[in-house]
Amino acid sequence: MAETKPVDFLIVGFGLAGGLLAWELIRRGCRVIVADDGKISASQVAAGLINPVTGQRFVKTAEIDHLLPAARAYYADLAKVFTRPFYIEKPMQRQLRSEKEVMQCRKRLEADDYRGYLGGIVAPSDRDDLVGYLEQKQTGYLLTQPLLVCLADYFRASSAYRQAQFDYRDLQFDPVLQWQEFCPRRIIFCEGFRASDNPWFAWLPMRPAKGEILTLEHALPIPDRLFNDGRWLLPVGSGRVRLGATFDRDRIDSRTTEQAKTELIAAGERLFPGLKDARLIAHAAGVRPCTEDRQPLIGKHPQLAQLNIFNGFGAKGSLMIPWYCRRFADYLLKGDTLPLSCDIKRYERTHFPGCQSP
Numbered sequence: 502m503a504e505t506k507p508v509d510f511l512i513v514g515f516g517l518a519g520g521l522l523a524w525e526l527i528r529r530g531c532r533v534i535v536a537d538d539g540k541i542s543a544s545q546v547a548a549g550l551i552n553p554v555t556g557q558r559f560v561k562t563a564e565i566d567h568l569l570p571a572a573r574a575y576y577a578d579l580a581k582v583f584t585r586p587f588y589i590e591k592p593m594q595r596q597l598r599s600e601k602e603v604m605q606c607r608k609r610l611e612a613d614d615y616r617g618y619l620g621g622i623v624a625p626s627d628r629d630d631l632v633g634y635l636e637q638k639q640t641g642y643l644l645t646q647p648l649l650v651c652l653a654d655y656f657r658a659s660s661a662y663r664q665a666q667f668d669y670r671d672l673q674f675d676p677v678l679q680w681q682e683f684c685p686r687r688i689i690f691c692e693g694f695r696a697s698d699n700p701w702f703a704w705l706p707m708r709p710a711k712g713e714i715l716t717l718e719h720a721l722p723i724p725d726r727l728f729n730d731g732r733w734l735l736p737v738g739s740g741r742v743r744l745g746a747t748f749d750r751d752r753i754d755s756r757t758t759e760q761a762k763t764e765l766i767a768a769g770e771r772l773f774p775g776l777k778d779a780r781l782i783a784h785a786a787g788v789r790p791c792t793e794d795r796q797p798l799i800g801k802h803p804q805l806a807q808l809n810i811f812n813g814f815g816a817k818g819s820l821m822i823p824w825y826c827r828r829f830a831d832y833l834l835k836g837d838t839l840p841l842s843c844d845i846k847r848y849e850r851t852h853f854p855g856c857q858s859p
Contacts (some may be wrong), residue, residue, distance in 0.1 A: 504682065505682055505683070506682050506683050506684065507532070507683075507684045507686075508532040508533065508683050508684070508685045509531040509533065509686050510526055510531055510534070510686065510687050510688070510689055511533075511534050511536060511680060511683055511685035511687075511688045511689070512526075512533060512535045512536070512688075512689045512691055513536050513537075513667045513688065513689070513690045513691060514536075514537060514542075514690065514691035514692040514695075515537035515542065515649070515653065515662075515691075516542035516544035516545075516691065516693050516818075517645060517649070517814075517818050517819065518544075518691040518812060518814060518818065519535060519689075519691030519811075520535070520544075520648070520649055520652045521652075521822050521823060521826050522689065522691060522811050522822075522829065522830075523535045523652070523656065523661065524826075525826040525827060526830055526833075527659070527661065529830060529834060531834070533661050534661055534662070534663055534683050534685070535656055535661060535662050535663070536665055536667050536680070537664060537665075538666045542787070544645050544649065544693075544818065545646045545649060546714060546755075546785045546786065546787030547645055547712070547714075547746075547789075547816075547818070547819070548642055548714060548733070548735055548743055548745055548746070549642045549643030549644065549645040549818075549819040550640075550641075550642050550727070550733060550819070551572065551588075551640060551641050551642065551643065551819055551820045552593060552640050552727075553565045553637075553639055554609070554619060554637060557602075557605075557731070558605060559595075559605055559606055559609045559619075559635075561614065561618065562817065564824075565820075567824060568821055568823075568824050569639060569820065571823045571824035571827070572588070572819065572820050572821075572823045573588065574823075575823035576588035576648075576823070579651075583651045583655075585647070585651075586644070587643060587644045587647065588641060588643050588644075589641050589643075589644065590639075590640070590641040591640060591725065591726055591727050591735075592636065592637065592638065592640060592726045592727065593637040593640040593726065593727035593728070593729055594634045594635070594636060594727065594728055594729070595634065595635040595637055595729045595730065596631055596728065596729065596730040596771075596772065597632050597633040597634065597635060598630065598631060598730065599632060602632070602633075603632055603633050606633075606635045607622070610622070617638065617639065618637065618638055618639050619635065619636070619637060620635075620636030620637070620638055621636055622634065622635055622636075623635075630771075637727075637729075640727055641727075642727075642735060645819065663681070663683075665681070669699070669700050672688070674807075678807050685807075686807070687807050687808075687809055687833065688807060688808050688809065689810070689811050690702060690808070690809070690810045690811070690812065691810075691812060692812065693790040693812065694709035694753065694789070694790045696790065696798070696812050697709070699810075701802050701805060701808050702798075702802070702808075702810050702812075702845075704848070705792075705798050705810070705845060705848060706792060706793035706794075706848065707790060707793075707798075707812075707813065708750065708791045708792060708793050709750070709753050709788045709790060709791055710748050710750050710788070710789045710791045710816075711747070711748075711749040711750075711752055711753055711754065711755075711786060711787070711788050711789075712746040712747055712748060712749070712786065712787060712788075712789055713745065713746060713747045713757055713758065713762070713765065713784065713786045714743055714744065714745035714746050714765075714786075715743070715744045715745065715762065715765045715766070715769070715781060715783070716737075716743050716744075716781075716782040716783040716784075717741065717743075717744060717776060717779035717780065717781060717782060718740055718741050718780040718782050719740055719741070719742065719775070719776060719778075719779040719780070720740060721773065721775050721779075723736050723773055724736075728772045728773060729772075730768075730771065730772060732744070732745065732746070732765070732768035732771075732772065733745060733746070733772075734768075734769060734773060734776075742769075742776070742779075744765050744766075744768065744769045744772075744776075745765065746765075746816075747761045747764060747765065749761070753788055754786075754788070755786050755788065756786060757784045757786045758786075761786070789815050789816050790812055790813050790814065791813070791816070792813040792815065794847075796813070796842045796843050797811075797812065797813045797814050797825055798811075798812045798813035798845050799811055799812070799825065799828075799829055799832075799843045799844060800832075800839055800843075800844045800845040801845075803846075803849045803853045804853065810845060811825075811829055825843065828840065828843075
């Protein structure tokens with residue numbers, strides 16, 4: 502019989518959530534194994550945008566005042582370890598197409614709690630289809646794929662990575678919790694939208710949304726800033742831009758579509774005229790792990806405390822995951838309380854009537 506290996510945590514899934522959580526726990530001295538099938542995750546497709554003020558009403562992201570500093574510090578620490586930057590700060594120009602949008606922006610600009618994230622409104626001098634530009638501050642993007650490559654290499658070198666398909670039927674509970682040769686104290690599922698298929702956590706209300714992104718090559722004088730009007734345009738150097746993203750709740754798969762390509766090319770032309778003639782370099786699709794209440798799903802199973810979940814960060818994973826990594830690690834290692842907004846206890850009463858919920 503093969504010798505078993507005790508570990509503190511088995512993390513199932515290696516997107517940004519699984520990768521950063523594993524890093525946080527290893528950094529705190531834990532023995533961790535990351536199990537992943539090696540397939541492309543939504544994190545690898547995503548642009549990793551961080552934008553504090555979003556939507557048609559220009560609303561500040563909840564808890565941004567502590568989420569953003571935590572993300573910056575986290576990615577700066579990783580940059581020191583791997584001697585390369587991962588978070589790129591880049592100003593954003595929000596295109597305004599109606600006087601109603603201008604009035605909404607002026608309302609936000611008058612609010613003290615928005616001034617750190619918004620500049621002024623600039624009148625367009627070269628566009629008849631715009632009524633103004635809103636300058637947005639403290640915006641940028643995460644180089645998600647390079648970061649995941651660095652983390653994977655580190656985990657492999659530390660014997661903390663196992664490329665394997667995790668079959669739920671292979672998990673043993675008796676006499677001890679065991680998967681393959683590993684005997685973890687706890688298992689943490691970081692499976693993204695696939696949590697809907699997890700036999701222990703399928704009761705949680707995931708609302709996944711497919712997103713598609715294009716990479717285009719061009720010869721246009723595009724300034725080095727983010728452009729946004731509901732869709733976004735991200736210059737990535739060498740005459741290339743990334744353009745996205747669609748939002749589809751009906752087709753939950755990683756197949757690219759002609760419909761999305763057409764929509765995005767039209768959006769690119771709207772954001773910067775001339776892009777309709779750019780050359781298509783890449784077209785990718787991924788599925789965001791969104792949730793019903795737009796809050797993460799974190800915590801332990803109400804009946805099987807050894808099983809945990811860290812998931813549901815949707816389109817704002819690059820912003821939210823660092824802060825929640827630290828909160829979850831404090832919960833796991835020190836017994837701290839999770840924020841009620843993310844704790845899966847908020848759904849226990851419906852599905853497990855006998856459990857006590859807050």
